Amino acid sequence: MIANDVAQTDLWRSLKEDLANASALQRSALLTEEARQRRRQNVRMISEAGQGHIGGDMSVTDILTVLYCHILRIDPANPAWPDRDRLVMSKGHCAGALYTALASCGFIPSSELSTFMAPGSRLNGHPNRLKVPGVEANTGPLGHGLPIAVGIAHAGMLRSARYRVFAVLGDGEMQEGSNWEALMSAAHYQLSNLCAVIDRNRLQQGAPTEETNALDPLAERLHAFGWEVRTVDGHDFEALIDAFEPSSGGRPVAVVANTTKGKGISFMEDDVSWHHKVPTDEQVRTALEELA
Amino acid sequence: MSTATGGSDVQPAEYDNRDAFADELIALARENPRVVAVCNDSVGSSKLGGFKSEFPDRLINVGIAEQNLVGVGAGLANGGFVPFVSGAAPFLTGRALEQIKADLAYSQYPVVLCGMSPGMAYGELGPTHHSVEDLSWLRALPGLDVVVPADRLETRQALRIAAAADHPTFIRVGRFKVPDVTPEGARLERGHWxxxxxxxxxxxxxxxxxxxxxxxxxxxxxxxxxxxxxxxxxxxxxxxxxxxxxxxxxxxxxxxxxxxxxxxxxxxxxxxxxxxxxxxxxxxxxxxxxxxxxxxxxxxxxxxxxxxxxxxxxxxxxxxxxx
Known part of the structure; x- marks a missing residue:
């Protein structure tokens, strides 16, 4: 395993420290700037690769930024630290957003992002934990991340470890039966160290979720399955920080994060055609201007 | 080999390999506190009753939900445990094949999959309950060991080898009674017949x-x-x-x-x-x-x-x- 990017990890550590000491207003400003940088990197990666899932990457970026910069107890210099918090990226097709997050922690050098999906690159279109430090599971097929996160949460409970487990899911993925199997057993075992974050951008590959196989009332359904549910604006950093507080009632926590697919790039926002379309050079220029 | 019966009227004793599985799993759990069992409501058919009474906290029953079953196994391995994930072979392999592929074989999580009552052990229950496709499916997955023990001794040894491995293993645990065939003192070795x-x-x-x-x-x-x-x-x-x-x-x-x-x-x-x-x-x-x-x-x-x-x-x- 290649060592972390020490200089980048130092920058990340100082950002974490700044965030810990900042006022709410300053904190939002710092996270906004960090997320904007990641979106810019992500747009360039997809443009160079000529492939990627740009819509979902943009919708989940703020969620990942808060988690990686402010919430998770992780050490990029020791990615296998047994007591680390775990983030399982169940929506593995948004590997682009995950890689920018891992690069900003220094798990991988930022310079490597330009190899996204290039022949022989570690940065496959879906993440591989054996190649990329910081990745917890080789996701891609949907409905896999939450069951794995349930197992990690069980392990933490069994050995009274302090770590928390976050599973980041797409909303379309909630149509997979395996997620409902996992939701049932997590509640049954009262896995209060588990947090499922649902990137509720309301669009799946070809159509709105509600026109495909309706998920609503999603929060009520999750509640009925025995979870503590928090519904927030998934682009409001302070709201996300509050939502990621540990469970108060001994139950697993579900954060329904209402987001906008294509967030931050005006012509992509809430447009189903940008699930995995690749922007033209001119569209890339416009996107980068908007994200400047 | 002296155990074959040709020409003799004396039938050798025959054994259900699941009993050897149950005993060896308890032995492994006594030696290593990180050994856990995960099952899909199959406490009885997986013969996990003894394990459950001795290690109640270390038996996770996810109910009749095989996709979650295998995913939970991967997660337990991520969290430092040695999970023995058991269920009737046809459902464990067929229902959760994609989880076995992505979460175990491709992710290389060292989970031990115990496919109970494989082959046509469930006879009259019919092809839905037979597991005769498992070897074809699982042999196609790189990074997954597939073991079919022939008797009690081999079942025990297969469990022990799999528990120490750094990659996943599928073991067929037979229900159809078989005589001992392994010569005394013989040791099962990974990849050696x-x-x-x-x-x-x-x-x-x-x-x-x-x-x-x-x-x-x-x-x-x-x-x-x-x-x-x-x-x-x-x-x-x-x-x-x-x-x-x-x-x-x-x-x-x-x-x-x-x-x-x-x-x-x-x-x-x-x-x-x-x-x-x-x-x-x-x-x-x-x-x-x-x-x-x-x-x-x-x-x-x-x-x-x-x-x-x-x-x-x-x-x-x-x-x-x-x-």
Whole structure:
């Protein structure tokens, strides 16, 4: 395993420290700037690769930024630290957003992002934990991340470890039966160290979720399955920080994060055609201007 | 081998491998506090009752939910545990095949999958409950070991090897009672097969329930002057390529026998090796012939598919007649 990017990890550590000491207003400003940088990197990666899932990457970026910069107890210099918090990226097709997050922690050098999906690159279109430090599971097929996160949460409970487990899911993925199997057993075992974050951008590959196989009332359904549910604006950093507080009632926590697919790039926002379309050079220029 | 029964009226004692599984799992759990069991409501059929009373906190029952079952196993391995994930073989493998592929084989999480009551052990319950496709499916996954123990001793050893591995393993844990076939003191080794009887006319590679039947077939053939090498090929993945090459170089015909669909199991694996070797050898591949079984007991169905000592000996004679 290649060592972390020490200089980048130092920058990340100082950002974490700044965030810990900042006022709410300053904190939002710092996270906004960090997320904007990641979106810019992500747009360039997809443009160079000529492939990627740009819509979902943009919708989940703020969620990942808060988690990686402010919430998770992780050490990029020791990615296998047994007591680390775990983030399982169940929506593995948004590997682009995950890689920018891992690069900003220094798990991988930022310079490597330009190899996204290039022949022989570690940065496959879906993440591989054996190649990329910081990745917890080789996701891609949907409905896999939450069951794995349930197992990690069980392990933490069994050995009274302090770590928390976050599973980041797409909303379309909630149509997979395996997620409902996992939701049932997590509640049954009262896995209060588990947090499922649902990137509720309301669009799946070809159509709105509600026109495909309706998920609503999603929060009520999750509640009925025995979870503590928090519904927030998934682009409001302070709201996300509050939502990621540990469970108060001994139950697993579900954060329904209402987001906008294509967030931050005006012509992509809430447009189903940008699930995995690749922007033209001119569209890339416009996107980068908007994200400047 | 002295355990084969040819010519004798005394039937050897036969055992349910699940009992050996249950005992060895408890032994492993006593030695290592990180050993946990995960099941899909199958506490009884997976014989986990003893484990549950001794280690109640270390048995996770996810209910009838095999996709979650396997995912939870991967997560427990991520969290530093040694998970033994058990369920009836047809549901564990068929229902959760994508989880076995992505979460275990591709992610390389060292989970031990225990496929209970495999093959046609559930006889009259029918093809929905038979697990004869498992070897074809699982052999196609790189990074996953596939073991079919032939008796009690091998079942115990397979569990122990899998518990210490840094990659996932699938073990078939037989319900159909079988006699002991492993010689005393023999040790199962990953990727190495055991020769139970020597011979240079033909070689028969057998697994699981078929090993004792193959030994009886060899006795029948010996009485006709045909000397058959009997190889217990317990590791269906990784295959013992040296054992295949050695047989291909020294006998005149090869026969494989498995309680599984012949489309992609042990016989198919050996045939791929042999087809790419220098020498052309006649082969017979015995198993379930790409057909859903009719109604019948496990014994009836083994007869139906020609998986008896007599049918195995016939196949050897036929293969030798092709030479």
């Amino acid at each position: 055991t020769t139970l009887r020597d011979g240079d006319d033909a070689a028969v590679f057998a697994i699981g329930t078929m090993v004792s039947r193959t030994l009886r077939a060899a006795e029948l053939l010996a009485s006709e002057g045909i000397e058959v090498r009997v190889v217990n090929a317990a590791y269906v993945a990784p295959l013992d390529r040296a054992a295949i090459a050695d047989a291909a170089a020294s006998v005149n015909a090869l026969v494989t026998v498995e309680e599984a669909n012949i489309s992609g199991g042990l016989g198919a694996g050996i045939a791929v090796e042999v087809a790419q070797s220098k020498r052309r050898l006649p082969m017979r591949i015995l198993g379930v012939r790409d057909e859903f079984a009719p109604t019948g007991s496990n014994d009836n169905l083994l007869d139906y598919f020609g998986l008896t000592a007599s049918a195995i000996s016939t196949a050897v004679r036929e293969a030798l007649s092709d030479v």
